[in-house]
Amino acid sequence: MRATINDIARKAGVSKTTVSFAFNNPSKISKETFDRVMRIADELGYVPDPVARTLATRQTGAIGLLLPQSIQEIFVNPHISEILRGIGEVCDREGLSLGILTPLKGVLSQTIRNAAVDGLITLGIGPGMSVLELFRQRGLPFVTIDGAPAEKIVNVGIDDELSAERLMDEVLARGHRDIAIFTLKNVTLSDNGDHFSLTNDRRFAGFTRACERHGLAPERLRVYHTEVTLESGRAAARAILAEPKRPTAVICLADIQAFGVYEECRLAGVSIPEGLSVVGFDDVPLAQLVNPPLTTLGQSGFLKGELAAQSLVELIAGKTVESKALDAELIVRGSLRSV
Amino acid sequence: MRATINDIARKAGVSKTTVSFAFNNPSKISKETFDRVMRIADELGYVPDPVARTLATRQTGAIGLLLPQSIQEIFVNPHISEILRGIGEVCDREGLSLGILTPLKGVLSQTIRNAAVDGLITLGIGPGMSVLELFRQRGLPFVTIDGAPAEKIVNVGIDDELSAERLMDEVLARGHRDIAIFTLKNVTLSDNGDHFSLTNDRRFAGFTRACERHGLAPERLRVYHTEVTLESGRAAARAILAEPKRPTAVICLADIQAFGVYEECRLAGVSIPEGLSVVGFDDVPLAQLVNPPLTTLGQSGFLKGELAAQSLVELIAGKTVESKALDAELIVRGSLRSV
DNA sequence: CTGTTAGCGCATTCAA
DNA sequence: TTGAATGCGCTAACAG
Numbered sequence: 001m002r003a004t005i006n007d008i009a010r011k012a013g014v015s016k017t018t019v020s021f022a023f024n025n026p027s028k029i030s031k032e033t034f035d036r037v038m039r040i041a042d043e044l045g046y047v048p049d050p051v052a053r054t055l056a057t058r059q060t061g062a063i064g065l066l067l068p069q070s071i072q073e074i075f076v077n078p079h080i081s082e083i084l085r086g087i088g089e090v091c092d093r094e095g096l097s098l099g100i101l102t103p104l105k106g107v108l109s110q111t112i113r114n115a116a117v118d119g120l121i122t123l124g125i126g127p128g129m130s131v132l133e134l135f136r137q138r139g140l141p142f143v144t145i146d147g148a149p150a151e152k153i154v155n156v157g158i159d160d161e162l163s164a165e166r167l168m169d170e171v172l173a174r175g176h177r178d179i180a181i182f183t184l185k186n187v188t189l190s191d192n193g194d195h196f197s198l199t200n201d202r203r204f205a206g207f208t209r210a211c212e213r214h215g216l217a218p219e220r221l222r223v224y225h226t227e228v229t230l231e232s233g234r235a236a237a238r239a240i241l242a243e244p245k246r247p248t249a250v251i252c253l254a255d256i257q258a259f260g261v262y263e264e265c266r267l268a269g270v271s272i273p274e275g276l277s278v279v280g281f282d283d284v285p286l287a288q289l290v291n292p293p294l295t296t297l298g299q300s301g302f303l304k305g306e307l308a309a310q311s312l313v314e315l316i317a318g319k320t321v322e323s324k325a326l327d328a329e330l331i332v333r334g335s336l337r338s339v
Numbered sequence: 340m341r342a343t344i345n346d347i348a349r350k351a352g353v354s355k356t357t358v359s360f361a362f363n364n365p366s367k368i369s370k371e372t373f374d375r376v377m378r379i380a381d382e383l384g385y386v387p388d389p390v391a392r393t394l395a396t397r398q399t400g401a402i403g404l405l406l407p408q409s410i411q412e413i414f415v416n417p418h419i420s421e422i423l424r425g426i427g428e429v430c431d432r433e434g435l436s437l438g439i440l441t442p443l444k445g446v447l448s449q450t451i452r453n454a455a456v457d458g459l460i461t462l463g464i465g466p467g468m469s470v471l472e473l474f475r476q477r478g479l480p481f482v483t484i485d486g487a488p489a490e491k492i493v494n495v496g497i498d499d500e501l502s503a504e505r506l507m508d509e510v511l512a513r514g515h516r517d518i519a520i521f522t523l524k525n526v527t528l529s530d531n532g533d534h535f536s537l538t539n540d541r542r543f544a545g546f547t548r549a550c551e552r553h554g555l556a557p558e559r560l561r562v563y564h565t566e567v568t569l570e571s572g573r574a575a576a577r578a579i580l581a582e583p584k585r586p587t588a589v590i591c592l593a594d595i596q597a598f599g600v601y602e603e604c605r606l607a608g609v610s611i612p613e614g615l616s617v618v619g620f621d622d623v624p625l626a627q628l629v630n631p632p633l634t635t636l637g638q639s640g641f642l643k644g645e646l647a648a649q650s651l652v653e654l655i656a657g658k659t660v661e662s663k664a665l666d667a668e669l670i671v672r673g674s675l676r677s678v
Numbered sequence: 679c680t681g682t683t684a685g686c687g688c689a690t691t692c693a694a
Numbered sequence: 695t696t697g698a699a700t701g702c703g704c705t706a707a708c709a710g
Contacts, residue, residue: 002477006687015697017690017696017697017698018695029695033695045475047452047476050454051688053687055689055702055704056687062455071427071430071431071437072428074427075421078417081415084410084414085414087410089411091410092409095443097440097441097443098410099438099439102436113386113387116393138341259625285415286625289629291605343703343704344703344704344705345704355682355705357679367679368680387704388703390702390704391703392703392704392705393686395685395703395704395706396686397686
């Protein structure tokens, strides 16, 4: 049985308060008692129970990243790793722990109920989704990333619609008319039919606008429902390469999918961009390293994470925080050519 | 103020127990009272407090991954992402949450004291390190990954020494004698001088054995102290390429560093493997996608994470668990040639 | 099936 | 400077 604060107090001949002070507020007791208490605590291997402390202080010293996917799916996406780095930067700075919160047994609301955190960052969750109501109930401060800016919701993200429009503009301006699109299909894990693809929807809105402006019927876009994984990108690429009339360009809504396209093209002897133009989203660190370097819509995952976490910290501290729109930049590299 | 179990009990005209049962053990109360309690709970927006519950049940439903680096450093390494995927697989299966535990304000022991988890997985922490004593004090079950197998310690990992020896054997057998090595330098974050590079040390032991067998003085190896990042790999690569007598091969203790070498070689117009052979460790998913595909010592991060987490779950359940040695395989691809 | 009671381990206000 | 008392919100024997 682990030693408790009572054991220490008894053995040291002082009260619980004194022991507590020794650990949390040493200046309030004399040096002698402090030393004695600590020595005994050391002998008995006493460590204050963090859970009990949390119950008493009402703060956990942890924030959570709430994701509607399984952990499995998360860490195949380098962009999310970048977001985590940004969040981590703030955690280090503020001395906070980080919890990765995913649906428990497929039920996200379960996760939220059980989350022992001071606040949450969510990814891809927008207004109207039922989980937000749970945050309210629990009184949990939260910040969304890639959510939808709305009343009373602090969001951090780029303008996905505009960004997608700009990207499609560039592709169309280069003469492409037969275009494939790899989507962000996420397994739906909510308990009420929410689907977590706000980003997907907004980008398609942008694509549509660009197409209409260039006189291309949006229906002409060939949509492949892909997950955000290398393998899914490869599978869809194989499908494309096998088609009788191959598209001249493929737009991947995540860079990681594009890397899969690269691989299949290499295997099939199709050179990029001569045989197929490829563009992506995110500009993950490896995008500039592949050959040819990937044309992509750059957004800083690190910054998204950092700003979201910083905002959350302020929210927890009771401050008022505004949503933030981040810059996104079309980065044209060698993987896109004119036809 | 959030509603508590007392509020619900009073309003529903029942006792706390009944409310508790309604949430945790509905079969023990009648359907009518259950419905009434839940309706009122719903009206008042009541959600049981997870912290209080944890205090009473003595279990958090979470496990932690304890890392001696900052979060920033962790997520630049794809191999760790793979490990996280493996751990996540088990978390999903078992309905557990995952905490990323890193040094709080540079002090790992602080993190351990405050960790509200049922058990821990550590990375690169071996016997004799002071943090292990803290686990004991807190009575926390733990499993190490890439630690050192020892009495009473459950470890999961490959035989790094043997693996490194095999890899060096191959490099030497191909005639290389002027070899650069990029190490795993980790910022030391412990409070007592522990250094977290067990893996680094063991691999060097393996290198040394291979060198001696081939009649190459181990001192001839050119050691570059690099971090496990792309940038660090690039920086060291630049140093190599600038040297008057360039090595013929570079061994990176992490694939991610090798990608940095690829990039600098491309910029410098040095072709791989003609101008420089490159080999790595881990076989991260992208290793087979770069051009030329990377020769590397393959180990499954996913499996490491999965086995470690599975072992931890069993340990928490009170079972006895053995350490596990995983297979590692030298994967020869195009980036290594004979001289 | 439901209520009473006693913890879980610690923080903190108020007296002494 | 120290101690007694109270509360944090919930669970779980045990009794009814």
